[in-house]
Amino acid sequence: MAIDRRREAAGGGPGRQPPPAEENGSLPPGDAAASAPLGGRAGPGGGGGEIQPLPAPHPAGGGPHSGCSSAAAAPSLLLLDYDGSVLPFLGGLGGGYQKTLVLLTWIPALFIGFSQFSDSFLLDQPNFWCRGAGKGAELAGVTATGRWDAGDVANWTSPPTTPFSTASWGAAGNLSNGSGADGGDTPPLPSPPDKGDNASNCDCHAWDYGIRTGLVQNVVSKWDLVCDNAWKVHIAKFSLLVGLIFGYLITGCIADWVGRRPVLLFSIIFILIFGLTVALSVNVTMFSTLRFFEGFCLAGIILTLYALRIELCPPGKRFMITMVASFVAMAGQFLMPGLAALCRDWQVLQALIICPFLLMLLYWSIFPESLRWLMATQQFEAAKKLILHFTQKNCMNPESDIKGVMPELEKELSRRPKKVCIVKVVGTRNLWKNIVVLCVNSLTGYGIHHCFARSMMGHEVKVPLLENFYADYYTVASIALASCLAMCVVVRLLGRRGGLLLFVILTALASLLQLGLLNLIGKYSQHPDSGMSDSVKDKFSIAFSIVGMFASHAVGSLSVFFCAEITPTVIRCGGLGLVLASAGFGMLTAPIIDLHNQKGYFLHHIIFACCTLICIICILLLPESRDQNLPENISNGEHYTRQPLLPHKKGEQPLLLTNAELKDYSGLHDAATAGDGLPENATANGMKSM
Numbered sequence: 001m002a003i004d005r006r007r008e009a010a011g012g013g014p015g016r017q018p019p020p021a022e023e024n025g026s027l028p029p030g031d032a033a034a035s036a037p038l039g040g041r042a043g044p045g046g047g048g049g050e051i052q053p054l055p056a057p058h059p060a061g062g063g064p065h066s067g068c069s070s071a072a073a074a075p076s077l078l079l080l081d082y083d084g085s086v087l088p089f090l091g092g093l094g095g096g097y098q099k100t101l102v103l104l105t106w107i108p109a110l111f112i113g114f115s116q117f118s119d120s121f122l123l124d125q126p127n128f129w130c131r132g133a134g135k136g137a138e139l140a141g142v143t144a145t146g147r148w149d150a151g152d153v154a155n156w157t158s159p160p161t162t163p164f165s166t167a168s169w170g171a172a173g174n175l176s177n178g179s180g181a182d183g184g185d186t187p188p189l190p191s192p193p194d195k196g197d198n199a200s201n202c203d204c205h206a207w208d209y210g211i212r213t214g215l216v217q218n219v220v221s222k223w224d225l226v227c228d229n230a231w232k233v234h235i236a237k238f239s240l241l242v243g244l245i246f247g248y249l250i251t252g253c254i255a256d257w258v259g260r261r262p263v264l265l266f267s268i269i270f271i272l273i274f275g276l277t278v279a280l281s282v283n284v285t286m287f288s289t290l291r292f293f294e295g296f297c298l299a300g301i302i303l304t305l306y307a308l309r310i311e312l313c314p315p316g317k318r319f320m321i322t323m324v325a326s327f328v329a330m331a332g333q334f335l336m337p338g339l340a341a342l343c344r345d346w347q348v349l350q351a352l353i354i355c356p357f358l359l360m361l362l363y364w365s366i367f368p369e370s371l372r373w374l375m376a377t378q379q380f381e382a383a384k385k386l387i388l389h390f391t392q393k394n395c396m397n398p399e400s401d402i403k404g405v406m407p408e409l410e411k412e413l414s415r416r417p418k419k420v421c422i423v424k425v426v427g428t429r430n431l432w433k434n435i436v437v438l439c440v441n442s443l444t445g446y447g448i449h450h451c452f453a454r455s456m457m458g459h460e461v462k463v464p465l466l467e468n469f470y471a472d473y474y475t476v477a478s479i480a481l482a483s484c485l486a487m488c489v490v491v492r493l494l495g496r497r498g499g500l501l502l503f504v505i506l507t508a509l510a511s512l513l514q515l516g517l518l519n520l521i522g523k524y525s526q527h528p529d530s531g532m533s534d535s536v537k538d539k540f541s542i543a544f545s546i547v548g549m550f551a552s553h554a555v556g557s558l559s560v561f562f563c564a565e566i567t568p569t570v571i572r573c574g575g576l577g578l579v580l581a582s583a584g585f586g587m588l589t590a591p592i593i594d595l596h597n598q599k600g601y602f603l604h605h606i607i608f609a610c611c612t613l614i615c616i617i618c619i620l621l622l623p624e625s626r627d628q629n630l631p632e633n634i635s636n637g638e639h640y641t642r643q644p645l646l647p648h649k650k651g652e653q654p655l656l657l658t659n660a661e662l663k664d665y666s667g668l669h670d671a672a673t674a675g676d677g678l679p680e681n682a683t684a685n686g687m688k689s690m
Contacts, residue, residue, distance in 0.1 A: 076408045076411070076412065078403060078404070078405060078408050079375060079380070079405070079408055079409060079412060080375075080376075080632055080633070080636070081629070082372050082375055082376070082569075082629075082630070082632060083314060083315060083629035083630060084629060085403050085405055086371070086372075086375060086387075086405055087314055088403075089387075089403065089405050090371075090387070090390050090391070090394070090396075091394055091396065092314045092317075093312075093313060093314060093317055095390070095393075095394040095396070096393070096394060097390055097393035097394050098312060098390075098394075101308075101312055101367065101368075102309065102312055102313070102321055104363065104366065104367060105305045105308055105309045105312075105325065106324060106325050106328050107328075107359075108301065108305060108357075108360055109305075109325045109326075109328040109329040109332070110328050110329065110331060110332045110356075111332070111353070111356045111357055111360075112298065112301065112302055112329055112332070113328070113329035113330065113331065113332020113333050113336075114332045114335075114336060114339065114353045114356075115275075115294075115298055115353055115354075116298075116329070116332075116333075117332070117333050117336050118336070118349070118350070118353055119236075119237055119240060120213070120336070120473060121213045121214075121215060121218065121336065121337075121340045121346070121349065122218055122219050122346050122349070122350065123218065123219055123220065123233050123236055123237055124211070124212060124213045124218060124220070124469065125220060125226075125230070125233060126209040126210050126211040126212060126218070126220060126221060127209065127210035127212075128207040128208065128209050128210070128221075128226050129207065129208055130204040130206075130207060130208075131204065131206040131207055131208045206224075207224060207226060209221040212468075212469035213337070213340055213469060214337060214340045214341035214344075215340055215341075215343070215344060215345065215346055215349065216344045216345060217345055217346060218346045219233075219236065219284065219287060219346055220233055222346065223283060223284050225284060229284075232284050232288075234591045234594050235288055236284060236287060236288045236291060237590070237591040237594075238288075238588070238591050239288040239289070239291040239292040239295065240291045240292070240294065240295040241295065241584055241587055241588050241591070242292060242295070242584075242588075243291065243292035243293060243294065243295025243296040243298075243299070244295040244296070244298060244299045244580075244581075244584050245299075245581045245584040245585065245588075246296055246299075247295060247296035247297065247298065247299025247300055247303075248299045248302075248303055248576075248577040248578075248580040248581040248584065249577050249578070249581050250296075250577075251263050251267065251296075251299055251300035251303055251304070251573070251577065252303055252422070252573040252574045252575075252576055252577020252578070252580075253421060253422055253573075253574050253577065255300075255303065255304055255307065255573035255574075256419070256420065256421065256422065256570065256571050256572070256573045256574045257419055257421065259369050259370070259373060259374075260304045260307055260308050260311075260369065260370045260373060260573065261304075261367060261368065261369045261370070263300050263303075263304050263573075264300065264301060264304040264305065264308075264363065264367070265363060265364055266300070267297045267298075267299075267300030267301045267304070268297075268301060268357055268360045268361060268363070269361075270293070270297045271294060271297035271298055271301065271354065271357055272354060272357055272358065274290050274293040274294045274297060275294045275297075275350070275353070275354030275357070276351060276354050276355075277290050278290045278291060278294060278350050278354075279347040279348075279350040279351045279354075280347075299580070301357075301360075302580070303573055303576055303577060303580065304573065305325075306322075306325075306560075306564060306576060307370070307564065307572050307573050307576060308367075308370055309321055309322060309325060310322065310564045310565070310572070310630070311370045311371075311372040311373065311569065311572070311630070312370075312372075315627050315628060315629060315630075316627060318565065319488075319491060319492075319561065319626075320488075322561055322564075323484060323487070323488055326484055326557065327481075327484065330477065330480060330481055330484070333477050333480070334474075334477055337470060337473065337474075339352065339353075368386055368389065369382070369386065371383060371386050371387065371390070372569050372630070372632070373569055373570075373572075374386065375632070376568070376569035376570045376632040376633060377417050377418055377419050377420075377570055378412070378415050378416070378417055378418045379417045380409055380412045380413050380415060381413050383409065384406075384409050384410075384413065387405075387406070387409070418570075419570070420570040420571055420633070420634065421571070421574065422571045422574025422575060422577075422578070424571065424634055425571065425574075425575070425634070428634060428637075428638055429638065430637075430638050431566075431567075431568075431634065431637050431638055433621055434563075434566050434567075434621070434622055434623070435563065435567065435575050435578060435579070437615075437618040437619065437621055437622060438559045438560075438562055438563045438579050438622075439578055439579050439582040440582070440611065440614065440615060440618065441500065441504065441555055441556075441559040441615050441618075441619070442555075442556050442559040442560060442563075442579050442580070442582045442583040442586065443582040443583065443585055443586045443611070444507075444552075444555065444586065444608055444611040444612055444615055445507070445552045445553070445554075445555030445556030445557075445559060445583070445586065446552070446556040446583045446584075446586030446587050446589075447585070447586030447587075447589045447604075447608050447611075448507060448511060448548065448552050448586075448605070448608035448609070448611075448612065449548075449549055449552040449553055449556065449586070450586075450587070450589045450590040450593070451511075451548075451589070451604055451605040451608060452510070452511075452514075452544075452545040452546075452548035452549045452552060453476060453545070453549055454590075454593065455514065455541055455545050455605075456475075456541065456542055456545035456546065456549070476549070479546060479549045479550050479553065480549075480553050482550060483549075483550045483551070483553040483554045483557075484553075484554075484557065486550070486554065487499065487503075487554045487557065487558060490502060490503070490554075491558070491626075495624050495626040496558065496561070496562050496565065496622075496624060496625050496626055497562075497619060497622050497623070497624045498624075499554075499558060500555065500558045500559065500562060500619055500622075501616065501619045501620075503551045503552075503554040503555045503558065504551075504555055504612055504615045504616050504619060505616060506547060506548075506550075506551035507548055507551040507552045507555055507612050508609065508612035508613055508615075508616060509547075510544045510545075510547040510548035510551060511544075511548055511605065511608070511609035511612060512609060513544050514540075514541060514544040514545065514548065514605075515605060515606065515609060517540065517544075555615075556583055556586070559579060559583075560576070560579050560580060560583065562622070562625065563575050563576055563578075563579040564576055565625040565628075565630065566622070566623060566625050566631070566637065567631075567637065568630075568631040568632060568633050568634055568636060568637035569630060569631070569632045569633070570632070570633050570634065571634070589604060589608075
């Protein structure tokens with residue numbers, strides 16, 4: 001036919017460029033066969049989520065990423081296939097040296113867990129009341145860890161006449177505000193430290209504090225951050241989170257440019273400087289400023305260790321290695337109350353949290369640079385030295401190099417390094433969408449997590465068990481632990497994308513039921529004949545909040561891990577920094593709501609509930625990365641296959657046309673515009689019926 005001849009003539013010209021990859025990442029058969037070594041292993045269910053190989057190099061200035069590519073030929077495909085060639089040559093995780101390095105990424109997770117949850121103890125808002133309240137009684141440093149309810153306030157008559165020391169009350173732990181078992185010999189507290197009394201005591205010039213966290217003194221009691229100065233507590237909480245956000249964004253870009261190892265080591269040095277100086281703060285302004293820089297350095301440690309852990313592992317071990325680090329960090333969360341009770345003073349606690357990072361100074365001589373990053377950025381001379389170092393540590397025989405990695409490496413030693421910044425993602429078609437979707441997921445997961453926690457333990461539900469600091473703390477920690485355990489099972493069965501979708505759906509259902517069903521129960525509880533009561537509403541609220549906290553924690557954690565897998569090695573730290581910074585913005589919800597005295601809490605919850613619905617749709621745009629090779633450069637990251645969640649049946653026509661199918665219609669546009677040699681009744685698909 002005339003159309004076929006025109007299409008062949010149009011497609012056979014020397015200046016014809018191959019069509020770009022479609023969103024599903026498929027390549028024409030010729031391109032796929034030309035670079036087969038880079039293809040990932042087929043995942044379960046017939047190859048869903050496969051990383052497609054790199055297309056043939058474009059002519060200089062003609063490719064879609066011409067600004068990122070040099071005029072020289074691309075390096076050997078064998079060297080770019082790190083998971084398929086280089087990592088098996090080094091023994092994967094079977095080598096003793098690799099196992100040692102993975103262990104060295106786990107140990108600091110315990111110290112990181114201490115630092116991340118230190119705000120709950122250093123900045124906990126204690127109960128307070130006027131010092132010396134009563135008929136001439138002079139009380140010095142009386143503290144109370146119990147809470148007062150309406151009955152205690154009604155029964156309280158007068159303050160005690162015998163002063164009590166802080167040490168004796170602190171050792172007693174949580175004391176009852178009523179009469180004890182000895183028949184009332186124990187005098188009552190000087191003033192019931194409930195919210196109403198706290199507000200009335202703002203006319204005082206000195207206060208006594210009831211610290212609940214096991215400390216004798218914390219930051220709030222040190223500088224009297226109550227009443228008109230209470231807002232400074234929320235600013236201090238802001239400072240660490242804002243430092244983490246800026247740290248993720250900046251250190252991520254630096255780690256992609258200069259390497260993971262320098263960023264890790266300098267972050268360790270400066271967190272020691274700023275963290276120990278925090279313990280020497282003379283006022284709350286100095287404390288908040290130094291906490292910002294402490295958070296900045298802590299972000300560098302978290303980010304680089306996360307990337308190094310991912311880049312050390314073969315495809316089948318990445319999730320397990322990452323989850324072990326999460327469990328170690330949770331161990332720090334569970335041990336934190338005991339550490340606070342042991343230290344007794346906030347300055348000692350702060351110093352004890354930071355001092356273990358001194359051990360990480362040994363990483364300067366122990367921990368090497370990421371070999372995967374060196375290979376991806378074409379720093380082959382440094383990569384050769386590191387490969388020889390690995391083989392020497394593992395006592396390997398050089399003859400085990402069956403695929404010939406070292407000979408190929410020798411040929412590329414003169415190549416110039418090629419480093420990439422995260423800004424290059426703007427010019428991609430698929431990669432930027434994947435990162436944005438995961439940023440929204442992490443923001444929503446960590447943001448709505450606080451809304452669920454507030455509805456269960458805050459101002460909405462009054463459950464006696466949850467009005468104790470340790471009950472609150474360990475409830476949140478236990479839900480996070482259960483969430484991680486469930487994540488291990490779900491991700492193994494459903495994969496990364498399926499697991500993330502399941503947890504987002506659970507989060508959306510919990511939030512919508514809590515916002516809608518509980519309001520309906522509240523209306524019916526006002527009618528005596530309905531059989532509903534406020535206790536029923538509280539039980540439902542607690543149930544939905546537990547499910548929401550459980551699912552939202554998994555959403556945030558899995559989004560970060562997903563990003564580490566689908567972001568190319570050359571910009572992995574930058575992509576991780578964006579997702580972790582989004583998670584930090586979600587965590588800022590807590591101090592923002594507290595700073596506004598709970599105003600806007602319901603609106604926050606509605607906004608995040610709507611975001612979960614958006615996330616359900618956007619997750620379908622993500623590829624599946626289970627058991628797949630990590631992408632090494634931007635072109636490789638662009639060719640992740642986006643398959644449907646359920647593979648289509650045999651013989652069923654897929655809804656999305658592949659790139660190979662679209663290639664058959666590549667000359668239609670030219671034929672339609674030329675049009676001079678076609679009869680009047682001709683169409684693109686044949687002859688028009690008369």
